[in-house]
Amino acid sequence: MASSRPSTGSSASPSRSSSRSPSTRRLLVTSALPYANGPIHLGHLVEYLQTDIWVRFQKARGHSAVYVCADDTHGTAIMMRAKREGKSEVELISATREEHLADFSAMGIAFDHYGSTHSDANRELCALFWQRLDAAGLVAKREVTQLFDPEAGVFLADRFVKGKCPRCGTPDQYGDNCESCGAAYAATDLIEPRSAYSGAVPELRASPHYFVQIEKLHGFLDGYTQGGGADGGPGPLQPEIANYIKGHFLAEPLRDWDVSRPAPYFGFEIPGAPGNYWYVWFDAPIGYIAATREWCEKNGKELADFWQDDRAEIHHFIGKDITYFHTLFWPAMLKSAGFSLPTRVQVHGFLTVNGEKMSKSRGTFVRARTYVDHLDPAYLRYYYASKLSGSVDDLDLNLDEFQAKVNADLVGKVVNLASRTARFVDALASRYPEDGGLFERGRAAGEEIAAAYEACDFARAMRLVMALADRANEYLDRAEPWKVKKDPSRGEDLRDICTIALNLYRQIMVYLGPVLPSLLAKSEALLGGSLSQWTDAETPLCGVTLGKFEHLMQRVDPSQVSRLIESSKEAEVMETTRESTAQPLDDGGALAAEPLAPICSIEDFGKIDLRVARVLEAEHVPEAKKLLRLTVTLGGEDRRTIFAGIKAAYAPESLVGKLVVIVANLAPRQMKFGLSEGMVLCAGAGGEDLYVLPPEERSSLPGAKPGQRVR
Ligand SMILES: [Zn+2]
Numbered sequence: 001m002a003s004s005r006p007s008t009g010s011s012a013s014p015s016r017s018s019s020r021s022p023s024t025r026r027l028l029v030t031s032a033l034p035y036a037n038g039p040i041h042l043g044h045l046v047e048y049l050q051t052d053i054w055v056r057f058q059k060a061r062g063h064s065a066v067y068v069c070a071d072d073t074h075g076t077a078i079m080m081r082a083k084r085e086g087k088s089e090v091e092l093i094s095a096t097r098e099e100h101l102a103d104f105s106a107m108g109i110a111f112d113h114y115g116s117t118h119s120d121a122n123r124e125l126c127a128l129f130w131q132r133l134d135a136a137g138l139v140a141k142r143e144v145t146q147l148f149d150p151e152a153g154v155f156l157a158d159r160f161v162k163g164k165c166p167r168c169g170t171p172d173q174y175g176d177n178c179e180s181c182g183a184a185y186a187a188t189d190l191i192e193p194r195s196a197y198s199g200a201v202p203e204l205r206a207s208p209h210y211f212v213q214i215e216k217l218h219g220f221l222d223g224y225t226q227g228g229g230a231d232g233g234p235g236p237l238q239p240e241i242a243n244y245i246k247g248h249f250l251a252e253p254l255r256d257w258d259v260s261r262p263a264p265y266f267g268f269e270i271p272g273a274p275g276n277y278w279y280v281w282f283d284a285p286i287g288y289i290a291a292t293r294e295w296c297e298k299n300g301k302e303l304a305d306f307w308q309d310d311r312a313e314i315h316h317f318i319g320k321d322i323t324y325f326h327t328l329f330w331p332a333m334l335k336s337a338g339f340s341l342p343t344r345v346q347v348h349g350f351l352t353v354n355g356e357k358m359s360k361s362r363g364t365f366v367r368a369r370t371y372v373d374h375l376d377p378a379y380l381r382y383y384y385a386s387k388l389s390g391s392v393d394d395l396d397l398n399l400d401e402f403q404a405k406v407n408a409d410l411v412g413k414v415v416n417l418a419s420r421t422a423r424f425v426d427a428l429a430s431r432y433p434e435d436g437g438l439f440e441r442g443r444a445a446g447e448e449i450a451a452a453y454e455a456c457d458f459a460r461a462m463r464l465v466m467a468l469a470d471r472a473n474e475y476l477d478r479a480e481p482w483k484v485k486k487d488p489s490r491g492e493d494l495r496d497i498c499t500i501a502l503n504l505y506r507q508i509m510v511y512l513g514p515v516l517p518s519l520l521a522k523s524e525a526l527l528g529g530s531l532s533q534w535t536d537a538e539t540p541l542c543g544v545t546l547g548k549f550e551h552l553m554q555r556v557d558p559s560q561v562s563r564l565i566e567s568s569k570e571a572e573v574m575e576t577t578r579e580s581t582a583q584p585l586d587d588g589g590a591l592a593a594e595p596l597a598p599i600c601s602i603e604d605f606g607k608i609d610l611r612v613a614r615v616l617e618a619e620h621v622p623e624a625k626k627l628l629r630l631t632v633t634l635g636g637e638d639r640r641t642i643f644a645g646i647k648a649a650y651a652p653e654s655l656v657g658k659l660v661v662i663v664a665n666l667a668p669r670q671m672k673f674g675l676s677e678g679m680v681l682c683a684g685a686g687g688e689d690l691y692v693l694p695p696e697e698r699s700s701l702p703g704a705k706p707g708q709r710v711r
Pocket of ligand 1: 183
């Protein structure tokens with residue numbers, strides 16, 4: 001079968017001309033599979049919303065488009081998380097799947113099928129791919145020495161080893177590259193490596209691994225990634241991506257790809273290789289085909305009509321971080337296994353919020369769930385659409401611009417057309433009135449708007465639609481139906497004005513339908529009849545009775561946005577607490593920041609007299625920025641003053657009555673504000689991040705007493 005496939009990307013035959021042929025295209029569209037290890041957040045949604053809008057657009061154009069996705073469920077991270085939470089992996093991924101589906105649905109993302117990589121369909125397809133790669137002479141087996149965590153009992157993926165960068169010495173870097181100097185290296189090159197699971201020092205262990213010798217397909221990949229599409233159309237990659245692949249990877253021999261992992265591993269065991277599993281990145285893209293197969297089985301279609309038919313188109317939407325897999329490994333796998341190549345791999349950039357990386361502490365790491373609890377999904381769908389140009393540049397969510405744009409464009413320009421007219425009439429005029437060519441201009445713009453959607457330049461599509469809305473609003477301002485309404489003799493005029501405004505609104509809603517499906521549905525209810533096809537924008541609607549006017553869209557309230565940010569901060573704190581009670585994933589950063597002091601003897605330690613003390617009084621030292629003045633007692637008549645640098649961390653009154661641990665025999669120290677007679681033991685990095693050490697309490701026992709020695 002493989003030999004019958006074309007040898008370049010010419011199997012991809014997109015028909016991308018903006019003037020549509022009447023023939024319908026058969027499209028299979030995917031978003032990258034979200035990992036089943038955490039919630040969907042606004043960063044993920046850049047991709048899912050982009051894909052959803054594109055698919056809805058294709059369906060509105062009358063094409064047959066199937067949108068599939070799935071949870072990506074395998075790998076060490078899932079295995080370890082399940083272990084930490086005391087669940088089976090299957091329980092963990094089922095729960096995550098429910099959350100993901102609820103989040104996607106709330107955001108209006110409409111998959112035709114949502115599968116899982118942990119499915120029978122995927123297992124069977126993986127076996128088929130494996131057999132064909134092997135038959136093509138691409139699989140090799142050899143020993144690999146890898147870091148192994150002896151405490152957790154697992155081999156460590158690169159991202160689960162941290163240590164000092166071998167090039168610049170920056171501490172706390174991951175095992176694949178340095179965030180400080182950008183060096184790429186092997187995890188085994190890290191200086192002073194630590195396992196992210198247990199903090200243990202990893203050991204080197206050898207085990208057999210299977211490799212795909214992708215270099216054997218170098219010529220094919222050159223042709224596929226650098227070539228154009230059929231009929232001189234665009235190739236499968238954006239030009240900047242094609243250049244990146246050429247410059248970074250194809251200029252040299254391609255390295256063999258390690259596609260197996262030894263047990264223990266959560267995944268599919270490789271047939272004929274007991275104790276070895278396919279690496280998560282081997283089975284994840286095959287999940288696209290498995291999800292298609294499940295959809296086909298539900299809908300009585302043939303898988304081959306999508307994945308083994310040159311007339312079908314395959315469109316992958318992905319983030320730029322996974323370009324390598326989708327433009328080199330995946331086409332190589334497809335080619336070897338006898339499946340069609342992607343027609344298009346549409347790569348997008350990352351999300352920033354207010355110009356910075358999403359941040360948990362700033363509350364800009366916003367989950368989809370938190371978003372829909374506070375704001376209308378339509379706002380974000382429109383805002384992203386207005387920013388997505390089809391390039392690989394990062395997309396910035398500026399929260400001020402977000403509010404301003406939604407209020408000005410959607411509420412002020414679009415919804416305004418309906419909300420200022422629909423209540424004045426109960427039916428549209430029986431003939432479409434003279435409108436000075438407005439509707440015709442809107443109809444003529446339809447193909448240009450469609451071409452922008454087709455090219456994923458939604459920003460341009462939104463600008464073109466808003467230009468139509470501007471003209472419609474100019475008309476409305478001139479016609480002033482709110483004044484005409486007051487003159488009983490001008491009932492006909494009022495009906496004509498409202499008929500024009502509502503038809504212009506309807507036309508605009510057809511063009512915005514892929515972005516705003518919920519507003520489209522409300523508009524259908526108001527105006528009667530379907531607005532879901534592009535051709536619905538070609539002919540004005542006349543004579544129909546209007547539905548009851550329901551509020552179409554609220555303005556964004558700035559307080560909702562601030563509540564969203566506050567809730568996002570809280571959600572992250574709760575998550576951190578939840579995870580830490582399950583079992584902390586301490587990353588060794590604090591230790592790396594302050595290495596251990598030299599060894600001391602038990603005699604040395606015995607010289608330091610640590611005692612339990614009770615805080616009797618605590619007050620600010622007004623002249624000192626960091627100090628609190630504490631009066632503590634070791635019991636009985638003992639009283640002593642200690643100046644402690646914990647002002648930023650504790651309100652004085654919160655300490656009164658508490659037990660702490662002090663260094664009781666520290667030489668008294670004369671300070672500007674008085675004599676300090678000891679030291680309160682504290683952990684933390686400083687500032688607010690300080691924690692006094694209390695003796696642990698147990699309810700059944702009387703507890704530690706002031707004066708007791710700590711050893
Ligand atoms: Zn470095």
